[in-house]
Amino acid sequence: LDGFDLKTYKTSAAGYQRLLPVVRNCRKAILNSCDLTEKSCEIVASALQSSNSPLRDLDLSNNNLGDSGVKLLCAGLMSPNCKLQRLGLGWCNLTDGCCDVLASVLHSPHSELRDLELRDNELQDSGVRALSAGLEDPHCKLERLGLSGCRVTHRGCDSLASALCSNPSHLRELDLRYNHPGDSGVRALSAAKLDTLTLLVDHGGENRTKPGPRKYGCQLTLDPN
Incomplete structure (x- = not known):
């Protein structure tokens, strides 16, 4: 089976659970x-x-996988049998509490992971610091990391920059949109990155450090005219 999209089956949450074993036999699971x-x-x-x-x-x-769910998932990701190359975990109610085990996946010699999407989770600088420990490992094969809307500031950017300096060979795209890297964070990443790395830092600002959907809020002013 080349592709399996669970949403095409109109069923209950319990029904989705019963269908999940199908992923054993497919190349792409949505x-x-x-x-x-x-x-x-x-x-x-x-x-x-x-x-x-x-x-x-x-x-x-x-x-709503949560940190505990991702930790269970990582047991599979670190298996020598696992050949997964792309993993999407955006909007999964994650915090910095799952980042150490994700970093362990990144520096596992068995991992084939090339693309990790973590957008819109509450990872913050502490989580990014933990992930950076995996990125800097020579075993890490990651080519794309998505951290859009993860409440990252210049401190997290410094950790990422340090990791890029240590292991610059693989990462091709780093998505930090809707965060607050500040000028110093952008400078650190720009100084560390290779010419082959695409760095995305659009739509930054201090309001991006607010938790949940409030990070996407904007201030409106009333025009008296």
Whole structure:
């Protein structure tokens, strides 16, 4: 099976759970916005650990997985049988509490992960610092990292810049839109990056450090005319 989109099956959350084992037999699994939870991650992790797992592209975005769910998922990601190359975890209610184990995946010699999307999670600078420890490892093969809307400031950018200096060979795109890197954060990243790295820092500002959807708010002024 080349692709499996769980949303095409109009069913309940329990029905989605029963369909999940299908991911064992597909190359691309689109599981976003399906009311999946921590329990779902056990099933997916088991699929990733299965012998000759064909799964290469997995989108779990917009599900309430939480840090505990991602930690379960990482057990599968670190399996020698796992050949996953792209993982989408945007809007999954994650915090810095899952970043150490994600970093362990990045520096695992077995990991084939090339694209990691973490947008719109509350990772903050502490989470980015933990991820950077994985990025700087020579085993890390990541080519794209999505951190849009993760409440990152210049401190997180400094950690990323240090990681890029240590291991500059693979990363091709770093998405830091809707964060607050400030001038110093952008300077640090610009000084560290290779010519081959695309750095995205649009729509930054201090309001991007606010939690939840408030980071996307804007101030309106009334025109008396």
